[in-house]
Amino acid sequence: MSLSDVRRYIGRYELAERIGKGGMGQVWAARDPELGRHVAIKLIHPRDDATRTDTEARIARFRREAQVMARLAHPGVPQIYDIVRDPVRGEDLYIVMQRLYxxxxxxxxxxxxxxxxxxxxxxxxxxxxxxxxxxxxxxxxxxxxxxxxxxxxxxxxxxxxxxxxxxxxxxxxxxxxxxxxxxxxxxxxxxxxxxxxxxxxxxxxxxxxxxxxxxxxxxxxxxxxxxxxxxxxxxxxxxxxxxxxxxxxxxxxxxxxxxxxxxxxxxxxxxxxxxxxxxxxxxxxxxxxxxxxxxxxxxxxxxxxxxxTTPTTTNDAPTLHQDRLQQADTLFDGGEYARAYTLYQEHLTELADRGVGESKEVLRLRGQLAYCMTKLGEVTQALETYEHVLKAAEILPPDDPFLLATRRRHGLLLHSTGRLVEAFHVLVALHRDLLQHLGTESPETARVRDALNRLRRQLRSGRQQP
Structure with a gap:
């Protein structure tokens, strides 16, 4: 099924691309514009040959999944945000849940x-x-x-x-x-x-x-x-x-x-x-x-x-500060960079106090901090943080999405500060890797290609040679 086969919106949720498919339904990437966060939406359509009894049984099972997961307050189980039954096609049911990467x-x-x-x-x-x-x-x-x-x-x-x-x-x-x-x-x-x-x-x-x-x-x-x-x-x-x-x-x-x-x-x-x-x-x-x-x-x-620790009788479970981290991500997605910065920094400090080294989680937090610094005008500190992250990112595979996005942000920040030749070399190397890992039609590849074209024009007009 292509995106054109379903509505672009389900309720207030804006659908993007399909990210999964299984026996019980499909999973789509989506965005909740009201709360400013990315989510996943699991949806189910009845089979063409299904009887009404079959359809109701599948919907009952699907609804049960949402109810079960909503009861599980644990960082190892995706959070459920909403459950929606289609007002037009009553047999269609949607679960809105935490987006995982x-x-x-x-x-x-x-x-x-x-x-x-x-x-x-x-x-x-x-x-x-x-x-x-x-x-x-x-x-x-x-x-x-x-x-x-x-x-x-x-x-x-x-x-x-x-x-x-x-x-x-x-x-x-x-x-x-x-x-x-x-x-x-x-x-x-x-x-x-x-x-x-x-x-x-x-x-x-x-x-x-x-x-x-x-x-x-x-x-x-x-x-x-x-x-x-x-x-x-x-x-x-x-x-x-x-x-x-x-x-x-x-x-x-x-x-x-x-x-x-x-x-x-x-x-x-x-x-x-x-x-x-x-x-x-x-x-x-x-x-x-x-x-x-x-x-x-x-x-x-x-x-x-x-x-x-064994869960208490009230079903409390270790949260590993996930609530704070999710709040920070929500603020970040909504453009509230100062508040997001504070929460990311608190979480990073706690990880350091626990002796956590340069793990993927720590690198992601530093990358988010660097982007917040950029938006808050702390450009020099942001560049230093990006360079630290990229130096430590040897633990990541070269096609890691976080690593590729961080390289792009670093290159674009160099460009915006007038360090055109450095930006050019960073983005040329990134563009080559994006072509290899994501292909020429990827939106990420296109963004970097557009930035390189702008850079080339500036370098030519300024008579600088990369």
Whole structure:
């Protein structure tokens, strides 16, 4: 479906490009002009051959996803902002949610698996923090897999797609069509496959499958046919991780073995227990270089003490200052640069106090600060900050969107301050990389190309040679 097939606006939300598509619907980038922030909108259209009963069931499941996610106050679950039913086409439903930037774990596995043990442990702790919280709701995701996990630019692992999640305090059975088994075969627990009772320990089995894949490069059972995979989940033991990757060691091998136990009662009692067992494998440093992580592998936020805290009965959860950061981003998008600057600086100071080094999150904050400085007239300080960010950005892949945008802002600021030759060289190198990574038709490439054309005219008129 192209953008022309849908309205440009859904309510007050202005649609941009489609950024995802799955069994339950599509996800579009959008903007909320009233609040001045970028959002994602998940929408669902009924199938042409669907009966009214089918359509209502799909809408019920979609609405449940929004209600479930709205109950989850955790930084590892995307925030829900709004839910809208189309006033004209009543069968169309829209969920307005937090816009995420990053890579799915599926893409990371495809590029880097097998993953470093310390990175895998860090990712596992992020997921256990989410599962500790969802288990207190109580909630079972039922489809935890690499495609439903994103590592954001800020270094957080986010658990996506609660569309088939089962709330354990009510009517989950009504949302599953007769004869179907929700989940993905390669990551399903034996009790799911056998249509038994699902519990938080069912998600721990899926977590074991994910960690196994990160460490080995493929899930524990990877047969060609779904029925064969399901048979192995129920009846066959997996090859031990240590047998396929000896450096994993006895303790981590035992943890994966326990997570993949056929019977739920033989698995760890809770995600909190798994989190504690993973803790000894966490990276010692805050940067990829300290642990020898591959260049280009996304950096994960190093877990602090709050990650190890069990949620209270009021469903409070560690926020990692996400509310403040989201407020700063909203102010930034709305052009309130002085207020955004203050919040970004506070967050950066707290990260420094916690000993966080030049992580992706820190670099992004510095980049935002530099742009705020530019808008506030602190041009010299902004240039120094951009140069610091770009020097430290060796930890990022060359096609990282943040890195490319920062290079453009740096070049344009050099241009605006009259340092034309320096700006020309910066933007020429950037334009070459944009052509390689984004192509000639990309809006980002076009912006840099236009800036270069203006520079060339100025340089010619001023008789300066780059």
């Amino acid at each position: 990053g890579s799915t774990l599926r893409d990371i596995c495809a590029a880097f698996a097998p993953l470093p043990i310390s990175w895998t442990a860090c990712l596992g702790v992020h997921l256990c923090s989410v599962l500790t919280h969802t288990g207190s709701v109580p909630l079972v995701h039922r489809d935890l897999k690499p495609a439903n996990i994103m590592v954001t630019d800020e270094g957080l692992a986010m658990v996506l797609d609660f569309g088939i999640a089962a709330l354990l305090d009510g009517d989950q059975s009504t949302l599953t069509p007769a004869g179907s088994t929700p989940g993905t075969p390669k990551y399903m627990s034996p009790e799911q496959i056998q249509a038994g009772e699902v519990t938080p320990r069912s998600d721990l089995y899926a977590l074991g499958c994910v960690l196994y894949e990160l460490l080995v490069g493929e899930p524990p059972f990877n047969q060609d046919h779904a029925h064969a995979v399901q048979f192995h989940h129920v009846y066959e033991p997996p090859v031990p991780v240590q047998a396929r990757r000896p450096e994993v060691g006895d303790e981590l091998n035992l943890l994966i073995h326990d997570l993949l136990a056929k019977h739920p009662e033989d698995r760890p009692a809770s995600a909190q227990e798994v989190l504690a067992r993973l803790a000894r494998f966490l990276p010692r440093g805050e940067t990829a270089a300290a642990e020898g992580w591959p260049r280009g592998l996304r950096i994960l936020l190093h877990p602090g003490p709050a990650w190890f």
